[in-house]
Amino acid sequence: MLDLALLRRDPQRVRRSAERRGFGAGFVDEVVELDARLRAAKTATEALKAEKNALTATIAKAPDRAAEAARLRPVIATLEERIAIAAAAVPPLEAAIDALLADVPNVLDDSVPDGSGEDDNVLVRDSGPPPPLGFEAKPHWEIGEALGILDFERAAKLSGARFSVLRGPGARLSRALAAFFLARAQERGYVEIAPPLLVTPQTMWSTGQLSKFADAMFYDADAGLFLIPTAEVPLTALHANEILPGEALPLQYAAHTACFRKEAGAAGKDTRGLIRQHQFEKVELVWLADPQKSFETLERLTADAEALLQELELPYRVMLLCGADVGFNAAMSYDLEVWLPGQNTYREISSCSNCTDFQARRAQIRFRRDPNAKPELVHTLNGSGLAIGRTLVAVLENYQQPDGSVLVPAALVPFAGFETITPDGVAH
RNA sequence: GGAGAGGUGGCAGAGCGGUUGAAUGCAGCGGUCUUGAAAACCGCCGGCGGUGAUGAAUCGUCCGAGGGUUCGAAUCCCUCCCUCUCCGCCA
Incomplete structure (x- = not known):
């Protein structure tokens, strides 16, 4: 949620950000105007309420309360009618502002490059040109099916499209990746969390997933719970409605969870293989940071995720997302893209974002810089470490x-407990 | 799922329907004292929002959430949520 005060103070900045995202900026003037009317309505209402409260107090102080109450009742009744009329103007204005603001994305940082799509993302650095395999690369689904460690047919039998079954060394490798990621996260100061995978609409709202992305998520209306699309949701909202002591920051959390997405808008996209599934696992990294340090924290978070690719010796590149490609919650994002020789392309494997105070405002996550200081909103950051x-x-x-065999990356061997999967699908 | 108890400020814990935003204690902050610290003593010490200069001041609002009764509710009534204890069920 945008800061209304910012919108009042610097509408031009909000307008420019919206335009760079390719989001209409018409809401700015509308909100500013509604906000002015809202404050006028509130001021009027509160003046009348103050009047009424003063009369009530005189009753409390009167020697004969009953007599005084009887005397003032008609005056108060008149006031109450005027209060009701004045107050009636407030909720519609609030609702109108909320409705306008609910779907407005975060304000972009000035350092975000202009652009109209992913082709305009800026290469920040890479691990060098991907080394050639020296033979015809196969896509992972062919490799995995040949080894008997990936089974999409049986997954479809069980659950339909966009599911997978991991078998034997495939399942073990997946588990080893999770253990490896979590071990490295712990070494870098992240506290491991095992959060609920089902959360309330309120929680989804607080981290910006609602209401814009409702149709992309699995929801049980009966229970009133959403399956999380990412552990960003429970990790970020962990301290919702709290005021943290300043020395608690930064907080670093890591969680290995399943994630659930309908991928409603992705029909026909990445239909083969593991790339786009309704259910997938991820280790998520989340920071709650001092707002003055959040952009350096983003560099740190990105480096933490990047180090995993380096240790696995996977070719990758780091992209700074352009204005059109930065997500709803984020002010600035880096995508980590890993090289996939079977598809001859780079694919996103982590997206590291500074969401500044956008989620913190919705979730009301605050801190006191000093024991007597006013509460300030924290900045939230998230990124996969890794998918x-x-x-x-x-x-x-x-x-x-x-x-047809597959080697296990050296860094992963201690976690997997084997070094290779031979062509017969056996781990050694 | 059934029965009972309870939800008040960072924590603990009071609160006859009427200057209660809320006693008291602890914690925290500032100060006195001290070479320094501790102890003692004094003062300050909730959030959100409006007006105002992001100051002073002032007003509104909030005692799990939402309604209701009343001139007036933390205090009475209703609904919901959550926590705890016991029983049942269960991975």
Whole structure:
């Protein structure tokens, strides 16, 4: 949620950000106007209420309360009618402002480059040109099915399209990735959390998933609970409605969870393989940071995710997202893209974002810089460290051998407990 | 799912329907004292919003949430949520 005060103070900045996102800026003038009317209505209402409260107090102080009450009742009744009329103007104005603001994305940071789509994202750095395999690269689904460690047919039998079954060494490798990611996260100061995977609409709202993305999520109307599309939701909202002591910051959380997405708008896209599933696993990294340090924190978070790719020796690049590509909640984002030789392309494996105070305002996550200071909103950041399914894809495609076997990255061996999957699908 | 108890400020814990935004204690902050610290003593010490200069001041609002009764509700009534205890069920 945008800061109304910012909108009042610097509408030009909000307008420019919206335009750079390709989001209409018409809401700015509308909100500013509604806000002025809202404050006028509130001031009027509150003046009348103050009048009424003063009369009530005189009753309380009168020697004969009953007599005084009887005397003032008609006056108060008149006031009450005027209060009701004045107050009636407030909720519609609030609702109108909320409705306008609910779908407005965060204000972009000035350092975000202009652009109209992912082709305008800016390459920040990469791990060098991907080393050639020296033979015809196969896509991961062919590798995995040949080894008997990926089974999409049986997954479809069980659950329909966009599900997968991992078997034997495939399942073990996936579990090893999770353990590896969590171990590194812990070494870098993240506290591991095992959160609920089902959360309330309120929680979804607080981290910006509602109401814009409602149709992309699994929801049980009966229970009134959403399946999380990412652990960003419970991790970020963990301290909702809290005022943290200043020395508690920064807070770093990591969670390995399943994530659930309908991918409603993705029909026909990435229909093969593990890239786009209704259910996938991910280790998510979240920071609650001092607002003055959130942009350096974004560099740190990105480096933490990047280090995982380096250690796995997977070719990757870091992209700074352009204005049109930055997500709803974020002010600035880096995408980590891993090289997939089977598809001859880079694919997103982590998106690291500084959401500034946008989620914190919705979730009311605050802190006191000093014990007597006014509460301030924290800044929230999130990124995958990393997406497990997509990392498995990258390992299969980058570590495939001419004979159909797959090597396990050295860093992963201690977690997997094996070094290779031979062409017969056996782990050694 | 059934029965009972309870939800008040950072914590603990009071609160006859009427200057109660809320006693008291602890914690925190500022100060006195001290070479320093502790102790003692004094003062301050909730959130949100409006007016105002992001100051002083002032007003409104909030005692789990939402309604209701009343001139007036933390205090009475209704609904919901949550927590705890016991029983049942269960991975």
